[in-house]
Amino acid sequence: MNHTLKKNAVDDFTLWSNLKNDDQRSFSLLFERYYSDLVNYGNSLSPFSEKVQDCVQDVFADIWLYRNSLQEHVVVKAYLLSSVRKRIARLFERDHIFRKTTSTDVIEFLFDFSIENDLVEDEVTAERVLYLNKLLNELPSRQKEALYLRYHQGLSVDQIAELLNINYQSANNLVYRGLLTLRKEWKGGIPIIVLFSGVFQIS
Incomplete structure (x- = not known):
């Protein structure tokens, strides 16, 4: 694998393909690229910031753990956002914040918009x-x-x-x-x- 990859020089698809083939550098670059976005999105779904960070880290941990069985063709950003949303829904269910459900539509979106x-x-x-x-x-x-x-x-x-x-x-x-x-x-x-x-x- 190419270990001279630069943070913003490689597209998501290439990084995804590389990490599926055990390239830790590509995995790290995806983590760096999307970690902040995922935490911000998670914070819009849950007021528990530390738990949100845990959820995001768990998503990435699972990606690396199950990297060889990941789908080949995904829109990486959408996949990551969806994974974080599902992880937070499971967290809510576990903590009895809402009753057991297979849907995430009960999550309230907490984000406050602000014009530049x-x-x-x-x-x-x-x-x-x-x-x-x-x-x-x-x-x-x-x-x-x-x-x-x-x-x-x-x-x-x-x-x-x-x-x-x-x-x-x-x-x-x-x-x-x-x-x-x-x-x-x-x-x-x-x-x-x-x-x-x-x-x-x-x-």
Whole structure:
């Protein structure tokens, strides 16, 4: 295996294939690439930060332990996010936070959206930005999570559906309804809002 791999120079598929073939360096690079994102996502599902970190580490431990039997073709980021969500659901079940269930749809999404500060150029803009934050954070939990996964994590609707254990139409409806609410209520003069790590089109 190539042990001169650079952190951001190799695509996920190559790293995944390499780790399946026992390359520890590729495994380490995937860990470094996604650990923070996975912890942040986990923290949006559970208020217990230390347990979230344990869950994320357990996911990676299982990946390395069962590396030779992993699927060949996966979207790595979506796979990791889904694995963390399922691990947290099992944690909740074990700790009796909710009754036994094979679904993760009972998990409440705790993430609070916040518009980038560099958009705030004056008092009027600041008030509009605060209002948009309020609109986002008042969306139903599942809509919030769908928008987070779509625009912050860059997942496709298909991937969101698989992660949330729902069909494509249901996932598409979550994204659409969230955006529809924002478009109906948003009265600001900023057509494009920079949210998350990408661009969120409101107009």
